[in-house]
Amino acid sequence: MLNYVLSRLFTFVPTFIGVTLISFGFIRVLPGDPIVVMAGERGLTAERYAELEAQFGFDRPLYVQFWEYLTGVLQGDLGNSFVTKRPVWDEFFALFPATLELSLCAMIFAVVIGLPAGVIAAVNRGKFYDRALMSTALIGYSMPIFWWALLLIIVFSGNLQWTPVSGRIDLIYYFPDPTGFMLIDSITSGQKGAFGSAVRHLILPTIVLGTIPLAVIARQTRSAMLEVLGEDYIRTARAKGLAPGRINGVHALRNALIPVITVIGLSVGTLLAGAILTETIFSWPGIGKWMVDSIFRRDYPVVQGGLLLIAVAVMIVNLTVDMLYGVINPKIRKR
């Protein structure tokens, strides 16, 4: 087991350096000189330009710059935003809870509906429920989520007026956010109606962001269940006279969960990509919207730092999933 963990950690390091290299190289190939962009409309004199170049270290050899960037990154220094002048690191972690809250809710939504749907489909293989559920899952899987978001807004915010269109909470509520999770902070603030408002803001983005993971989980659960249901020990359980509910729910599902957990872990990247669209549409103040806004503002340090931190987050989650997989499935460890 230790060997397995070490070998996985060993592959993490070169990938991390590669990711850093890409985000470092990115600022150097973008059109437009970053210093000129930073100066804005006013323009620069040649002396001031050279001064700034020296200040940011753009005049030194590339490998020196990369080394400084890498050591800076490891100490949590990603530079400052051109627009707000605040450290990118601080901005990222100020906005991260919003994305995390949304992603967690979307994942819970996807698992709570996707898992039973997959089980029901597998148990009723080839029958009406199976076909209906799997057709729906395929539609969800093919959904352009930015359009799905607009449709939900038309129906639930426009026609029915049930949910708000944007933001995390109504503007009339204001309270400190110690955790950054609106659902928790709104309860601890003790303000009447704040929690309800937070929930209403969260519903549509959750559905939109959860749709594709939901479809993937339902499809994966079904195929994993079908595989397990064909095993000998299931036949033995049937022959022993165990209730079908117990066989499907306990004996089969437990083993079917292994591939499903992997899929759940690996959808984190998908989730973050989806968050870019979802957050932009619902004006959700999280990482995705921050990245899109920064790209349009040409706020290079933010794009660079955000890209790196998001990639590292995805890598850490994938590493954790790999290790969990090794714990759940002993077959993997031996490789």
Next chain:
Amino acid sequence: MTDTTQIAVERPSPLREFWFYFRENRGAVIGLWIFAAFAFVALFGPWIAPHDATAQFREATLQPPVWQEGGSWTYPLGTDPLGRDMLSRLIVGARFSFFVGIVVVSIAATGGILVGLIAGFAPKWVDTIIMRIMDVILAFPSLLLALVLVAILGPSLTNAMIAIAIVLQPHYVRLTRASVLSERQKDYVTSAKVAGAGLPRLMFITVLPNCLAPIIVQAALSFSTAILDAAALGFLGMGAQPPTPEWGTMLAEAREFILRAWWVVTFPGLAILVTVLAINLMGDGLRDALDPKLKRS
């Protein structure tokens, strides 16, 4: 009687065998028909469309579809805020999505297969370097990386296609390498080697054809991913630029009218959904027919 025995003895042609299994999956056949219609519209769009896709009919802005009050047969699916015919724009827009799919899959698959073959045949250290690079690309959420790449290259449909191809390519590398590694162990490869086949022959003629089944399935699936991602980039303003009637770009232009005119938002998205769904249905059928190992049920 003699006829049937003869058919059973003779091995059917690969295409026929493929069609036999593909036909089993009713959804896949439906998907194929929709895709054929989509391809037809993509090829002949401008000649089928009732109006010019960019012509603005100022006297008829935001006209609802024909079945709603105020609609007319002149503009069957209504008009957009600038008075352009929705149906014509959707028809002409099909070619952009089709084009995106074809180009992205061609670039990503060609590059990915080549790199994958090299990784599978090259010495261990080359293989390791290639696979680490692919890991690095895969560490970024695909849409985010595509978005940043387009920001670097400048927003346009061509750059969006390049960015999406780069992002999709590692999947082909991994897939090709994995099948090459398992095929290389087999006896027929050894015998070809013994018979004196050179490395290029071994790579492209002996091994590659036997690795194609999963790659073809992947190609179908990434065709739909490419369409979705290109539409998403268009929606974010980083893909095709207005007034191009690309479906994602049309959605972006229509966003502010969603509560006043549902049709300007609904139809472009529906077009994307139906196309992607058809391709995914087809992809499932392809997988079942080509690769019994991957068969889900």
